[in-house]
Amino acid sequence: MTLRADAPAPAGTRVRRFGHSQRWVHRTTAALMGVCVATAACLYIPEFAVLVGRRELVVRIHECAGLALPVPVLVGLASRAFRADLGFLNRFGPHDKVWLRAAVARDKRRSSRPAGKFNAGQKIYASWIAGATLVMLGTGLMMWFTHLTPLVWRTSATFVHDWLALTVGIVLAGHIGMALGDPEARRGLRTGWVSKDWARREHPLWRP
Amino acid sequence: MNSEPPEDREPSKDRPASQSWVPSQDQVPPKGRDADRDADRGADRGARRAASADGGGTPVGRRVLLGTLGLGALGLFTAPTLQRALEAFLGAASGDDPTGLTGLLPNGGGFRYYSVTGSVPHKNASNYRLTIDGLVDKPGTYTLSDLRSLPQTRLVKDVQCVTGWRVPHTPFEGVQLSRLLDAAGVRSSARAVRFTCFDGAYSESLTLDQARRSDVLVALRMQNKDIGHDHGGPVRLYVAPMYFYKSAKWLSGITVTDEVKPGYWEERGYDVDAWVGRSNGRDDDPTS
Numbered sequence: 080m081t082l083r084a085d086a087p088a089p090a091g092t093r094v095r096r097f098g099h100s101q102r103w104v105h106r107t108t109a110a111l112m113g114v115c116v117a118t119a120a121c122l123y124i125p126e127f128a129v130l131v132g133r134r135e136l137v138v139r140i141h142e143c144a145g146l147a148l149p150v151p152v153l154v155g156l157a158s159r160a161f162r163a164d165l166g167f168l169n170r171f172g173p174h175d176k177v178w179l180r181a182a183v184a185r186d187k188r189r190s191s192r193p194a195g196k197f198n199a200g201q202k203i204y205a206s207w208i209a210g211a212t213l214v215m216l217g218t219g220l221m222m223w224f225t226h227l228t229p230l231v232w233r234t235s236a237t238f239v240h241d242w243l244a245l246t247v248g249i250v251l252a253g254h255i256g257m258a259l260g261d262p263e264a265r266r267g268l269r270t271g272w273v274s275k276d277w278a279r280r281e282h283p284l285w286r287p
Numbered sequence: 288m289n290s291e292p293p294e295d296r297e298p299s300k301d302r303p304a305s306q307s308w309v310p311s312q313d314q315v316p317p318k319g320r321d322a323d324r325d326a327d328r329g330a331d332r333g334a335r336r337a338a339s340a341d342g343g344g345t346p347v348g349r350r351v352l353l354g355t356l357g358l359g360a361l362g363l364f365t366a367p368t369l370q371r372a373l374e375a376f377l378g379a380a381s382g383d384d385p386t387g388l389t390g391l392l393p394n395g396g397g398f399r400y401y402s403v404t405g406s407v408p409h410k411n412a413s414n415y416r417l418t419i420d421g422l423v424d425k426p427g428t429y430t431l432s433d434l435r436s437l438p439q440t441r442l443v444k445d446v447q448c449v450t451g452w453r454v455p456h457t458p459f460e461g462v463q464l465s466r467l468l469d470a471a472g473v474r475s476s477a478r479a480v481r482f483t484c485f486d487g488a489y490s491e492s493l494t495l496d497q498a499r500r501s502d503v504l505v506a507l508r509m510q511n512k513d514i515g516h517d518h519g520g521p522v523r524l525y526v527a528p529m530y531f532y533k534s535a536k537w538l539s540g541i542t543v544t545d546e547v548k549p550g551y552w553e554e555r556g557y558d559v560d561a562w563v564g565r566s567n568g569r570d571d572d573p574t575s
Contacts, residue, residue, distance in 0.1 A: 129517055132407070135555070166341075167341040168348050169346050169347070169348035169349055170341070170343055170344040170345065170346060170347075170348070171344045171345050171346075171347035171348070172340050172341075172343055172344035173344070174340050175344070175347070193340070194340075195340035195341035196341050197341075202347070202348055203347075203348075203351060205348065206347075206348035206349070206350075206351035206352040206355075207351055207352070207355055209352050209355075210351065210352040210353070210354070210355025210356050210359070211355055211359075213352075213355075213356055213359075214355060214356060214358075214359030214362075217359065218359070218363070232363065233568055233569075234366065234367070234370070234451060234569060235362075235363045235364070235366030235367065235370075236363065236366075237450060237451050238362070238366040238369065238370050238451070239359060239362040239363055239366060242362075243359070243362075284340035284341070285340075285341065286341075
């Protein structure tokens with residue numbers, strides 16, 4: 080896939096989508112998640128494990144990155160703009176049902192995909208990945224501090240951690256794939272600004 | 288943190304509170320849905336957010352998050368049952384899966400590669416040596432061909448890793464450890480055996496009684512072929528009744544000692560007496 084690199088929209092035709100806080104939270108969370116996924120691959124996929132070895136070090140990095148994963152969001156809560164975005168992600172209006180129904184029916188017409196600042200798919204993704212991260216954190220801690228929980232829990236925690244890791248990997252790939260297909264959305268997270276045309280097209284109900 | 292330019296502020300307050308979502312003519316066909324429904328759930332919230340579709344509405348995000356947490360907890364409680372079912376299913380599926388993809392799934396069967404060091408030197412018939420020393424009358428060194436010339440024992444049992452994976456009916460062939468110990472002449476003060484490895488880091492240990500069991504081998508072959516480097520070749524330990532971390536890979540030294548010294552993983556919290564199903568808090572079926 081080639082990434083389109085259109086020139087940014089000229090000044091005056093752009094709108095502010097994200098401030099420093101949201102972009103900082105997204106960037107650090109993405110970096111930590113990347114470390115988690117990369118180290119997980121080295122622990123789990125035999126070909127990478129053969130290449131890398133150093134099992135104890137890789138486990139330690141994985142644990143630290145996993146533990147730190149929720150920190151950017153928690154720090155971000157200090158920002159009013161970030162809290163406002165969390166509120167937008169949380170609340171589903173009637174238009175989100177319309178969007179979801181169209182997504183299920185594979186109806187790609189713009190008119191059937193009404194969205195505010197975030198569309199319903201982004202809202203579902205954000206809340207699911209937040210919940211999944213917490214489950215990964217909890218089960219990971221059970222595997223790490225094996226004496227804190229009853230012993231039978233460790234096997235169960237490993238089981239949940241393994242399968243959820245696979246699911247998270249697939250969902251993350253979808254998330255990244257969609258970002259690769261939408262350069263203006265990526266520019267929004269990189270610079271904070273998007274073109275008015277894009278905003279009208281992708282997020283018609285958003286009033287920046 | 289709040290240094291965003293003015294465009295970033297929350298929606299203006301000058302629109303009516305009831306319009307939490309108003310489709311414009313060309314966007315969405317009206318569904319006859321009463322958008323006012325949610326507006327009176329707190330006039331302040333409604334007033335601040337009414338201008339756009341954002342902000343109002345039901346907290347579905349929170350429900351999805353809590354639901355995911357709930358599913359995770361449910362997964363913990365149902366894991367033993369689910370795991371058994373999946374292992375049975377994937378174990379059967381991996382039998383006739385030419386792509387090998389099932390091996391990448393959790394509980395998909397097959398061995399996983401664990402090494403505690405960055406790289407491990409390769410040893411072959413010309414440079415491999417196994418030394419036996421410590422509390423013995425005749426310390427010595429074996430080459431690969433020395434070991435091959437000794438009587439070989441074949442065992443076919445399940446391999447169980449402490450992290451959960453199990454590989455059924457895996458053949459191992461090699462020299463019984465008790466034979467090497469007897470040949471070296473263990474002194475009466477000896478109580479334990481320590482194993483060291485040519486990866487330079489790994490170590491293991493067994494009590495003398497454990498080491499003398501007939502199902503403990505200095506293994507030269509696994510799965511009916513010479514043990515390859517990734518599986519700990521050319522020579523690894525095979526302790527059939529214990530979790531697989533006891534079966535040290537790249538075995539290069541056997542030292543008879545007067546007490547058990549915990550090995551690499553045992554220094555890091557795993558049990559020294561690692562009987563399958565009776566240690567490390569696990570209840571797997573015994574392997575031997």
